[in-house]
Amino acid sequence: MAVLEILKIPDERLKQVSDPVEQFDDALRTFVADLEETRRDGPAAVGIAAPQVGHFQRIVIVDVSNTRKPVPNHGHMILVNPEITHWEGFEMGREGCLSVPDYTGNVIRATHIKIRAQDPWGKLLEYEMEGYEARAVQHELDHIDGMLFIDRVVSRRTDLFQRKVYQKGGKSKK
Amino acid sequence: MSDWKMLTLVGEDQPGIVGQVTNALYQGGWNLGEASMIRLGGNFTIMLMVSGSGAVEPVLQPVATKLGLHMHVDDIAGSLHQHVVPNIQVRVAGADRAGIVAQVTAVLAEKGFNILELESDVAGSSNRPVYIMHIQGYSELPLELIEEALDNLGDIDVNVSPIETLIG
Numbered sequence: 001m002a003v004l005e006i007l008k009i010p011d012e013r014l015k016q017v018s019d020p021v022e023q024f025d026d027a028l029r030t031f032v033a034d035l036e037e038t039r040r041d042g043p044a045a046v047g048i049a050a051p052q053v054g055h056f057q058r059i060v061i062v063d064v065s066n067t068r069k070p071v072p073n074h075g076h077m078i079l080v081n082p083e084i085t086h087w088e089g090f091e092m093g094r095e096g097c098l099s100v101p102d103y104t105g106n107v108i109r110a111t112h113i114k115i116r117a118q119d120p121w122g123k124l125l126e127y128e129m130e131g132y133e134a135r136a137v138q139h140e141l142d143h144i145d146g147m148l149f150i151d152r153v154v155s156r157r158t159d160l161f162q163r164k165v166y167q168k169g170g171k172s173k174k
Numbered sequence: 175m176s177d178w179k180m181l182t183l184v185g186e187d188q189p190g191i192v193g194q195v196t197n198a199l200y201q202g203g204w205n206l207g208e209a210s211m212i213r214l215g216g217n218f219t220i221m222l223m224v225s226g227s228g229a230v231e232p233v234l235q236p237v238a239t240k241l242g243l244h245m246h247v248d249d250i251a252g253s254l255h256q257h258v259v260p261n262i263q264v265r266v267a268g269a270d271r272a273g274i275v276a277q278v279t280a281v282l283a284e285k286g287f288n289i290l291e292l293e294s295d296v297a298g299s300s301n302r303p304v305y306i307m308h309i310q311g312y313s314e315l316p317l318e319l320i321e322e323a324l325d326n327l328g329d330i331d332v333n334v335s336p337i338e339t340l341i342g
Contacts, residue, residue: 047342067338094260094339102255104339132338139342 002034003041004053006098009148014099018049018056018144021080024122028059032078032120036061045098047136049143052099058082060140064133071132079125082117082141084110093135095149105153109135177225178207180250181234185243187218194237199224202233207254223252260290260310262317263337268330270296270303278307278332281323287313310337 007014021028031050039048039061046067050059063076089111096104113134117125129137139149183195192211199206207223224230230247238245266278275294282289291310298304313320321334 043341045341047340049342062342069336069338071338094337096259096339096341098341102257104257104259132340136340136342139340 001037004034004038004055006038006042006052007054008099008101009150011099013054013056014051014143014148015146016051016056017146018051018058021057021059021118024080024118024120028080029120031055032059032061035059036078039063042098046132047140048098049140051143051146058144060137060144062133062136062140064136067132072130073133074127074129077125077127077137078120079115079117079137079140080120080122082115082137082144084113084138084141085116086114087134088112091131091135092154093132095135095139097139097149099143100148100150103150105150106155107135107139107149107152108154109138113137177227178223178250178252179225179230180248180252181220181222181224181230182246182248183220183222183234183238183243184217185238185241187213187216188241191218191241191243192220194241195220195234195243198234198237199226199230202226202230204230204233223250223254258288258290258312259339260312260337261339262287262311262313262320263335264307264309264311264320264324265333265335266305266307266309266330268305270298270305271329274305274330275307277327278309278324278330281327282309282311282320285313285315285320285323287311287315287320 035048035050035053038053039045046064047060047062050057058081060079060082062079064071064073065075087110090108091111092106092108094104095107111134112130114128115137119125196206204224204226207225209222211220234245266274268274289309289311292307294307296303297306317334317336324332324334
């Protein structure tokens with residue numbers, strides 16, 4: 001196990017789109033263990049994505065089971081090749097990022113999503129989630145598509161206007 | 175000793191204010207820090223941290239005069255990377271009347287709530303104005319205590335919610 005180095009803006013590699021995982025082998029599982037150790041090493045991060053450590057495969061880890069006030073959650077999730085299959089509702093929330101030190105901003109995300117992914121052995125996973133956990137998954141999925149939350153930050157005053165823009169962007173991604 | 179100054183500029187809104195002001199600063203060798211700029215009631219307002227050497231007033235006076243902006247400069251003790259992340263949000267809405275902000279913020283101050291950001295606007299119409307205010311701030315106290323303290327403000331609708339900043 002090892003703590004990996006986190007890429008930070010303005011590192012161009014954070015804009016790279018990651019490749020799907022095809023080999024569900026020990027190398028993958030070793031990397032996932034390192035990624036998890038890296039997530040736990042710094043400030044309390046509820047998620048981390050492989051490209052944040054310069055590994056450009058579609059792998060993310062999300063765990064919102066430790067928030068100050070408990071929120072609905074599925075515990076510790078390792079999501080390989082994750083995809084959002086359904087989303088609805090919009091809500092603004094404050095986000096920060098291991099790759100964007102000393103900055104937080106407001107981002108609009110879907111409130112309910114359904115996702116499909118694989119576990120580190122290739123088994124199919126399906127989750128339906130809401131609120132903070134759904135936000136965390138959307139934040140991490142952005143990373144594997146080369147997006148950062150700072151690409152989506154809105155001011156409260158432009159909330160309604162941005163909401164429409166976001167819907168379009170979110171749909172065209174898939 | 176900080177080398178930052180806080181620059182305040184206010185004047186009737188028109189296109190080009192930010193462009194001309196920041197260009198004058200750039201040409202004069204000044205660096206920009208954190209800023210808040212917004213249109214309020216037909217005026218454009220700028221609060222801007224700048225750092226550089228010497229006096230900033232001579233650099234900006236020509237453009238301020240040309241654009242009709244009032245200028246004010248203070249030496250400040252602050253610096254960058256001093257962010258406090260808010261953990262509580264207070265939303266207020268109600269028929270506009272005198273004292274809404276005073277009442278809400280007096281309660282918050284009494285509870286030691288530190289306001290980091292306040293935005294307010296008057297919505298509705300001239301006949302039936304509605305006051306809307308969003309406050310984000312930091313409090314050591316549990317949210318429920320803040321909520322309880324704000325519970326007896328009568329006609330004002332106050333909503334207190336946690337801000338759980340997601341780090342991912």
